[in-house]
C-alpha cells in the first residue's frame with residue numbers, strides 16, 4: 001500500500017539535502033526557471049514541459065518513490081529541460097534559492113498542497129513564512145507565484161501570508177478573492193480529479209513587486225496581527 005502522507009517535521013525529513021544548482025541540472029541553465037513545489041508523481045510537469053521548451057522546469061517532492069518514478073518517465077521521454085528532485089521543500093530550498101543567479105526563477109507553483117487539517121498539524125503545511133520569504137527573495141519583480149487548492153481552509157492562510165508579506169500583487173483583472181481559471185495550460189493530477197467531481201478550486205496568481213521582503217520576525221508578527229484582528 002502507498003502511504004499517502006509523510007510527516008515533513010520528522011527527523012528523517014528534517015535532514016538537509018543539498019540540491020544541485022541549475023548548471024548541474026539542465027543543459028541550458030540560463031533559461032527561465034519554473035519551480036513546482038509538491039509535484040507528486042510529476043504528471044503535470046511531464047505534460048507541461050514539452051509545451052514550454054524555452055523554460056527549465058524543476059519539480060520537488062518529499063515522497064522519494066514518486067520522484068524516482070517521475071525521473072524514470074522523464075528520462076524515457078528525454079526531456080532535458082525537466083528534472084525532479086527528492087527533498088523537503090521547507091528544509092532544502094532556502095539555501096538552493098539563495099544561490100540562484102538573480103532573475104532566473106520566473107514562476108513558482110504550489111498546487112493542491114497537503115491540507116493537514118488538524119490545528120496541531122498546521123506546522124506541517126508546506127507554505128510557511130520562512131519558505132515564502134525564500135521564494136520572495138529569489139523571485140524578481142514580475143515573477144509569478146501561483147497557488148491553488150480545493151480546500152478553502154488551506155488556501156486562505158496561504159493567501160493571507162502572501163498578502164501580508166507586502167511584496168506580491170494580484171493582476172488587476174483577476175477575480176477576488178479567487179481567480180476563475182488556472183493561468184496554466186494544463187491541469188495537475190489533483191486538479192483533474194477535483195474538477196471531474198464538479199468541486200470548486202480556489203486559485204490566486206501573484207506577481208512579485210519590487211517591494212523589499214520583510215524579515216521573518218516582522219512577517220510572523222504581521223501575520224499574527226492579521227490573523228487575530230483586535
Ligand SMILES: C[S@@+](CC[C@H](N)C(=O)[O-])C[C@H]1O[C@@H](n2cnc3c(N)ncnc32)[C@H](O)[C@@H]1O
Nearest residue numbers: 008038040061062088089111112114188189190
Ligand atoms: C495533494 S499532493 C498534490 C500533488 C500535485 N501538486 C497535484 O496538484 O496533483 C501534495 C504533494 O506535496 C508533497 N509535499 C508535501 N509536503 C512537502 C514538502 N515539505 N516538500 C516537498 N513536497 C511536499 C506531498 O508528498 C504530495 O505529493
